Amino acid sequence: MRALYQRAGMPVTAALERYTRQLTGAWVAVLVLLAALNLALAASAVPGGLLVMLGLRPWWPVTHEQWSWCANIANWGLIGGFFVLEYALRTRLFPDRPDRNAVQFARQMAQLGPAFWRDLLR
Numbered sequence: 001m002r003a004l005y006q007r008a009g010m011p012v013t014a015a016l017e018r019y020t021r022q023l024t025g026a027w028v029a030v031l032v033l034l035a036a037l038n039l040a041l042a043a044s045a046v047p048g049g050l051l052v053m054l055g056l057r058p059w060w061p062v063t064h065e066q067w068s069w070c071a072n073i074a075n076w077g078l079i080g081g082f083f084v085l086e087y088a089l090r091t092r093l094f095p096d097r098p099d100r101n102a103v104q105f106a107r108q109m110a111q112l113g114p115a116f117w118r119d120l121l122r
Helices: 002-008 014-044 064-093 102-111 113-120
Strands: none
Touching: 002 102, 014 064
């Protein structure tokens, strides 16, 4: 966020800083929830789930097809849906921003380049 605003010569407000910190927490919560859901599905899969391998009967057995649907379709749908809803909220809360739409936002993120992303994660 700072890099995009800095490139556009726009100030970063305290409200925007607070929003991005809260957004990071929300993403953590969503991803932890998905991880817990996937662990529960892995434990409940029949046959061959974690509980079955331990000799226990899952209280809510799921087939491998159900588990696969959740892990491969629903997870990505929830992540994509969260991104879309968050972007819509951000555009309402912060109408003065460096991007005009989601496509331009994605393009600006990509234009930050590999060096930015490499150095960000150090």
